[in-house]
Amino acid sequence: MVKIKILNESEERMEVLLSETDRSLANAIRRSLISDTPKMAIDSVRFQLGTKEQDDEIWETTGPIPDEMVAQRLAMIPIPTMHDKFHFQNECPNCKDLVEDDRGCLECQMIYTCVVFGTEEGRWVTAGDMKYLGEESLEIPDEYKSIPITKLLKGQMIEFYATAIMGRGRDHTKWTPVCGVTFQPRRIGILKNKSKAKILWDLDLEITAKDFGKDGRLEDIEKVATLEKELNHVGEGTEEAREFNDAVYLEEVPGEFILSFDTDGSMSTKTAFERAINELADRFGSLDQDLAATI
Ligand SMILES: [Zn+2]
Structure with a gap:
């Protein structure tokens, strides 16, 4: 069963973490928000x-x-x-x-x-x-x-x-009550090579070695988003890329997705999300019944 956790919520924008699910369900919610929510x-x-x-x-x-x-x-x-x-x-x-x-x-x-x-x-x-x-x-x-x-x-x-x-x-x-509906796999930062990672830390950006746990993992969603941007300084196409050699990299968490959307102001983000889920549940509910009727 999918688990839903609200990460950020305001009147016009919402970000949720979906876990124990797959890409097709995340996409079904996205489509439901765009085309089914009354x-x-x-x-x-x-x-x-x-x-x-x-x-x-x-x-x-x-x-x-x-x-x-x-x-x-x-x-x-x-x-x-x-x-x-x-x-x-x-x-x-x-x-x-x-x-x-x-x-x-x-x-x-x-x-x-x-x-x-x-x-x-x-x-x-x-x-x-x-x-x-x-x-x-x-x-x-x-x-x-x-x-x-x-x-x-x-x-x-x-x-x-x-x-x-x-x-x-x-x-x-x-x-359509929403715009900018996107989802992406949740990712975490992995510190693979401490000495080479120094190239990134020496740039004096926001994320530092201290943000990673003892196991060399960075799980905080907001910090990972910052890390993603900062990795561009040492990523493909930069002079440091070869030496850095992915000393810090991002890894997808299986079954977890971050979905975000804005509303147009006709309803709160919470209402839009709840309605989208209900519409989806109704649809699958009636599919269930149709299926049961044909078997
Ligand atoms: Zn009437």
Whole structure:
């Protein structure tokens, strides 16, 4: 059974150590994070077109970039995703029996509105200008309010209703809650030749002989990451390489992998990871049942 240990965790980045497993499971988690984890994203936008008279001025719904591009930008804005409050539209208890066009209720869609008028010197329309029709906790989070959408000059205005629904990254990237998902085998440093290793220590870098245990091994994950970079000074292609001759080298730990990823801000890293694991477990669970049914 795979063991999971969180190495580093913040709202937007997570690093975990997977042990007693293999590369295929680490990759399955990576893929699940990218394509299976449910996320809310803006899927349709209704632009109000026309002119408006306000303050003795005529405002027209035109802007420097086409509506299609505005819609594309809206899709990329991280929408706060509450998995326990919203359903997929085809699973929504109120809407699942309706035809696709009629679906959409308080439990399966989120609507944001935006009305902005331009100014003489140009007014940026940003994600923060979108107001959520509903409770405040589902507004775009402060740290993402500055995401630019378009810029309007005097006489130009924009007005739209944007609807977010739950989806999966396998259907469109806008529903992918993570980016930069990578994994690599966990490695440890091995001190093979103490006298030759001096070439590296003499460079006066961060890692020293003292960091290695009596058995000549360095296991601390962060220090190994530093060592990996520092070995470039004596590695292949350097003048010291021949003499150094891998006096210190890195060795892979069998069955252990370090997986790391960022989220786009639509959910915490912990939620994304838990959901990805659940999706995977569900998938294998139903595979198990299918298998049992056919045998
Ligand atoms: Zn619904």
